[in-house]
Every structure is written in structure tokens, then in C-alpha cells.
Amino acid sequence: MDTAHPVIPPASPRSHRHWRIPKHSPLYQxxxxxxxxSLSEGExxxxxxxxxxxxxxxxxxxxxxxxxxxxxxxxxxxLLVRRQGxxxxxxxxxxxxxxxxxxxxxxxxxxxxxxxxxxxxxxxCEQQPADAHVAxxxxxxxxxxxxxxxxxxxxxxxPAILEDLWLPLARFNGLTAERLIDYNGPMYALYEAEFxxxxxxxxxxxxxxxxxxxxxRLLDVSxxxxxxxxxxxxxSYGNTPMELRLGLYRTDTHHYHNALK
Amino acid sequence: MDTAHPVIPPASPRSHRHWRIPKHSPLYQxxxxxxxxSLSEGExxxxxxxxxxxxxxxxxxxxxxxxxxxxxxxxxxxLLVRRQGxxxxxxxxxxxxxxxxxxxxxxxxxxxxxxxxxxxxxxxCEQQPADAHVAxxxxxxxxxxxxxxxxxxxxxxxPAILEDLWLPLARFNGLTAERLIDYNGPMYALYEAEFxxxxxxxxxxxxxxxxxxxxxRLLDVSxxxxxxxxxxxxxSYGNTPMELRLGLYRTDTHHYHNALK
DNA sequence: CAGTGGTCTAGACCACACT
DNA sequence: GTGTGGTCTAGACCACTGC
Numbered sequence: 001m002d003t004a005h006p007v008i009p010p011a012s013p014r015s016h017r018h019w020r021i022p023k024h025s026p027l028y029q030x031x032x033x034x035x036x037x038s039l040s041e042g043e044x045x046x047x048x049x050x051x052x053x054x055x056x057x058x059x060x061x062x063x064x065x066x067x068x069x070x071x072x073x074x075x076x077x078x079l080l081v082r083r084q085g086x087x088x089x090x091x092x093x094x095x096x097x098x099x100x101x102x103x104x105x106x107x108x109x110x111x112x113x114x115x116x117x118x119x120x121x122x123x124x125c126e127q128q129p130a131d132a133h134v135a136x137x138x139x140x141x142x143x144x145x146x147x148x149x150x151x152x153x154x155x156x157x158x159p160a161i162l163e164d165l166w167l168p169l170a171r172f173n174g175l176t177a178e179r180l181i182d183y184n185g186p187m188y189a190l191y192e193a194e195f196x197x198x199x200x201x202x203x204x205x206x207x208x209x210x211x212x213x214x215x216x217r218l219l220d221v222s223x224x225x226x227x228x229x230x231x232x233x234x235x236s237y238g239n240t241p242m243e244l245r246l247g248l249y250r251t252d253t254h255h256y257h258n259a260l261k
Numbered sequence: 262m263d264t265a266h267p268v269i270p271p272a273s274p275r276s277h278r279h280w281r282i283p284k285h286s287p288l289y290q291x292x293x294x295x296x297x298x299s300l301s302e303g304e305x306x307x308x309x310x311x312x313x314x315x316x317x318x319x320x321x322x323x324x325x326x327x328x329x330x331x332x333x334x335x336x337x338x339x340l341l342v343r344r345q346g347x348x349x350x351x352x353x354x355x356x357x358x359x360x361x362x363x364x365x366x367x368x369x370x371x372x373x374x375x376x377x378x379x380x381x382x383x384x385x386c387e388q389q390p391a392d393a394h395v396a397x398x399x400x401x402x403x404x405x406x407x408x409x410x411x412x413x414x415x416x417x418x419x420p421a422i423l424e425d426l427w428l429p430l431a432r433f434n435g436l437t438a439e440r441l442i443d444y445n446g447p448m449y450a451l452y453e454a455e456f457x458x459x460x461x462x463x464x465x466x467x468x469x470x471x472x473x474x475x476x477x478r479l480l481d482v483s484x485x486x487x488x489x490x491x492x493x494x495x496x497s498y499g500n501t502p503m504e505l506r507l508g509l510y511r512t513d514t515h516h517y518h519n520a521l522k
Numbered sequence: 523c524a525g526t527g528g529t530c531t532a533g534a535c536c537a538c539a540c541t
Numbered sequence: 542g543t544g545t546g547g548t549c550t551a552g553a554c555c556a557c558t559g560c
Contacts, residue, residue, distance in 0.1 A: 026529060052545060063531045084546045085538035102521045202521040207512035208469035208487035226469035226487035251468035258519060260363045260463040287548060313526060324550045345527050346557035
């Protein structure tokens, strides 16, 4: 087996080590970092199975327990998914369970369940240069090419979210407006399937605002109806910002649900 | 040593076990539940040290590794805090790090840091019977006695939050209005110090609203300024709801920050 | 120095899934 | 049955804290 990323000297694996481990960081953290590298470099793609714990242990020249601790943490961070008896898989946003992981808007009537019938209407979808604000949020240069999209999301037919979305074209290989136009589904699933981009985490800034006339019209409310403004930056593996969203949420019929831990 | 909660027969600890473990749930989960019991029964109070891993292992008749896994999970859930070389402690809301764990409002100017200078003005503080809404949220009977409090929080002198708060008197032993009136600090710290009530988690419903004239006046905004409405139920150890809050957050100068993982 | 949590290993066995 | 992750144990050593 090719030891692609030797943490440690090529290494008699079986016997106790008597040479010093370079005590920079714990071994399992180094293993975690190596697995993360393989993820961000695309060695294992979203949805795919990764090598078994014993294989990884052999590959990195450490014990199964050490690999286990590394994988445990990556699973806790939702980067990997363990399935007993089957193996360990690269996490996805496509499964039922994780499909709407970042969507916090709930209906006032059925506060428990996640939205079932979601309808998406594209309002516009075009290439744009980055203005100062978007460039700052996404770590780009002023004027860098973006794909801009505006969509209206309806829950059970009722307008619920008006969402603007900016994607840096340089980070989505082969993305075009046409590609998105007739896609109807969660964006994060598309990113994974078409561009091997997996969103790991996101940060939101939430405010109460009054909508512009155009937004009010689309959301089917008056301009005097307060609206929740949700600005989100989503990050991929290396803490690289990949997407900026500005969502306008109707909270007269819905609410934003947050669990504090 | 008194084995107060024997998971398993009193137990020859040293030799390998050959009797069957009743495979209801993993051993470490049972240990976790026992530790949780000791926490909710007050055997170890907030801030106090709990027995060492080896002591717990002896007490429950399991290996150190099993105790470790149980404690690891409780630490991940912020119920315990591990300190290398010192011991394991019952988590508190009083430490610098965890002081404002549930407060998500950030200044637009200094989005990173947590609020430094917070001033609290009590507006009212009185006993009340529970109405239908509060009773439902806190799992009480209609009419059960509550302590109601309204406070205005200022950040750097500027009004930022107007907060209503309901506490079930039956669950706060010896709580009186007088006790709160001249207290100036985070509520959760007071609950721990005075009533041994530790908040473990909370759930929030967030909406955009227009404020009533009275609220607008106190927050020093017009009644046409949209305000963030944050309804929070906070839970103690046994998922017991202990507190209902209704916060009105100014988001013209601040924003609600949320990290999605 | 002794005592604590933190890391690492090795090996046994269990529970589950696929074939 | 074989192979996977999940649990449990035992023991060695490391890193930190406080006496």
C-alpha cells in the first residue's frame, strides 16, 4: 500500500515505538488533518465510502484506536458519516436527514417537521462582477466574476423566502447560468453533484427590516410588514467562503428556529 | 466506598467478566446516565469538582476508558468541563468563556467580541399567575405562580434589548422579587449561585415585528422600526423548562449572529 | 513529587449489513 | 461467513497542576 502521507518515518508498524513522536500535536490530530486533506483534494468525493479504519491505520502507520478518534471528530463535525456494518462515508447534503441542515425556517403550524412541499421559482440568474460588499464577504477582489441568482421559495404554495445568492465563478468549475435555471432542488445538493463543492459550515447575520416594494410584492406582503433578513456565508473544507446568500424570510406565518447548546 | 448506583453486580472488578452485560444500552451510556443523575440530584453542584476518572471507574465497577467516554460526551454537551492536571468540574455560566453562551446579539462595529460593558435596568419585577401561553411553554398549569421581570439591557450605554422573563416559582426555591431587583449580572449565573439551577440548552423562535409604543419608547426607536423578537425557553438537566424569555432586539445597530454546523 | 486528565496501543468481543 | 464499525478492557506513557 502506498503511504501517500507519512505522518511518521516509514516505520515498523507492529513493534512499540521507541523513537520520539515530534510532539507538535497529538497523533490523532495529525491523522485528522491528513484525512481532511484527502477530502478537500477530492480523493474521496461526497457520498463515497472511505477506507476502513484498519486500512487507514495501516496507511498511516498508527493503531485503529487513533484512526477511530480522528474519524470520530470528523463525524461529529458532519464531515463524515459512520454506518455500522457498512463503512464510513463522506457526508452529503442530499440525505433526508441532512437535506435542510442549514434551513431554520419553520411553519408556525407544524413547528416540528422540516418543510415537505417546497417550490422554487427562479426570478433572475445572471453573471455579475463583485461589488465591494460581496467581495469582502467572499474574500474576492472587487470586480471578480460572480453568478447572481434570485429565487422565491414557497412552502405549501405560500411565498416564504426571497433569496439572493452570489457564487464566485472561479471556485465553481464550469458553472453557468443555464446550469442553474431549470434546476429545482436544494442548492447544496447541486454543488456536490456537479461541482464537488461540499459546504461544511455557515455563519449568519440576522436582522429585522422593512422590505423594498419589489421584495414585498414578490413575498406577497405590504411594505409595512417586518421581514427577517438573513445574510449567510457558507464555507467549504478549508474554511473557504463559497457562497453568499441574502434571504428575506416571512415571519408572520413562519419563524426562525434556533437550538442553543 | 459506597456504590450508590450499581450498574452491574457488586462485581469482581479486576478479572475479565464472563457474565453477560444486559445489552439494553452500552455501558458508557449507562454510566453517563448515572453521572447525569448525580448532577440533577445535586450531588455535585455547579463549579464543583467531581471524582477523578479512576474513582468513578471504581465506583461504577467499569474501566477508566468507559468512564472516559461517558465524561467525554458530557463535556461535549457542556455539562462538564475537563481541566488537564486538575480534574473534571461541573459546568457553569459564570466563567468568562461561557458567560454569554446563549447571547447571540453582536454589535455591527465589533462583530467578533462579546459585549463588554452591559448595563441592566429593571423596569418591573412582580409575581404573576401563568397565562395560557406561558403555562404551555413552561409545562405548567394555568394560574401557577410565576415571577415576571422586565429589563432593559444597554450595550455601551445604548438600549439594545428589552427583555421579559418568566420564572416558575415552584422550581426556584425561595425566589422573591426582592432577590432579583438589585441584582445586576447574567441571570444564569444568579440561578446557579442562589438556586442551584443550571441551564443546559435552550430553544429560540425568532421573528421580525414592529414594537408596541411602550417598547419602542424604552428601546429609543420609532414604532416603525422593525425589531427582532426572540422567544426563548431554557431547559435544565432533565429537559425541564425553567425559564421563558421574550427579548426584543434592536437590529439597526446590532445583529443576531448564528453559526450553523 | 503525586495526582489528574490526555494520548496511544493491542486485543477481545459485540452488533450490524451484505452476500 | 466475512468485514464493517461499536464497545470494553488493560496498561503504558505524556502533559499539566499544585503541593
